Amino acid sequence: MSTPKPLYALIDCNNFYASCEKLFRPDLDHRSVIVLSNNDGCVVARSKEAKALGIKMGEPAFKIEHIIERENIAVFSSNYAFYADISMRVMQTIEHHWPDMEIYSIDEAFLDLSRLPSTTSPTELCHSIRDAIYQWTGITVSIGIAPTKTLAKAANYAAKKYPATGGVVHLETQQRAQKLLQLMPVGEIWGIGPRTTAKLINMGMETAADLAGKDPLSMKKRFSVNVARTIEELQGNPCFHLEEDPAPRKQMVCSRSFGERITQKEAMAQAVSTYASRVTEKMREQNLQTNHVTVFLRTSPFNDSLPYYSNAASATIGAPSNDTREIIAMANQLLDYIWKDGYRYVKAGVMLSELTPASSRELGLWEDRQEYDKQQRLMAAIDSINHSGKGRVWFASEGASRKQEWKVKRERLSPSYTTDWSELPVVRL
DNA sequence: TCTGGGGTCCTAGGACCC
């Protein structure tokens, strides 16, 4: 039996967060919508109307206040729980149509279409997936189809950019791929970031086709193995394959910028304790345990008039743990090492690494089985209370009141339409 | 005044060893 010809599709939700915000707001149909990052800091999503106004991705909100005002733009704080729920519905719809699938991000999925019967047209299949997603979730997607993931990404770029394609582009022949790459700026290629783009342009490569024409080996020497692989992929030779079972996490982080600057160690200790508690909870959800804890903090890199300070400290536990109490205690010890008075801190975080499955836990020589079981039951009890929706328990070191100055600012949050019974949209007849 | 959060992989350089 011959090996099937490689064929990938990339499905990408259009303006995902902004589209979610429009779902239950028909009044926003043709209005510009933008979604802001935590603390209502920068723009992380724009509706097509907002893009047309020239608002850039990542732009700080305070710099475009005048445009928001003048153009009557609808502004939202990020509502990640809501977006994650809509994402799940989109992914389920895709899987229903084609199970060889890799969820690549909250709004993207790759399909491996190499097993598609030759009697079925990839373009037709993708159009039916696209229609179903729109009908079942209200989200519009674009789909690119090609022999490699990088080319599928490029095809997706075309599907988004040229409405006449109907949202689906199949790079069926090398000639068609070549034609698109000639129209595509080199910086639009998946895997080519701003740094590499600047260097390539310096060397005279403006379009994706310019890069695709290079010899992968000599470019590997000058750049890196990743650039070489990207060139191979642009030439139609697959280097990246479908990853259906995501590899287990190697590290997990919880970090935040503060709603207001922190200058007191007590407030920082509360923030760090809270992040330690969150990330440990997240780790337990995936049935993992950690053996290495890192705490970091920093002042603002944007303020020239104040001194910059950034530091991190980490330590190995010795016996892998998923006990919030241990992680909080350790994080606070680490904070002692790096805390300095006299700075205005904007951000801190706690990172857990050397993650291993909690089930593989073997007790050390000095550990007590009963004590360990007790600890596991306590953590399970805390998690079940916090997941019950009936309330929340937390540790005293996270701060007694739920209103602290360092808490994230989310002043323009939309309702949790699909994830909270009390905020379900109501239809009045 | 106001600039996100959470990841992965690669590379270069230092320490250490034989």
Add this chain to the structure above:
DNA sequence: TCTGGGGTCCTAGGACCC
């Protein structure tokens, strides 16, 4: 006078992704 070379492990920093 004259100071190898290769392997491994670790870490910090760079670059990229969404």
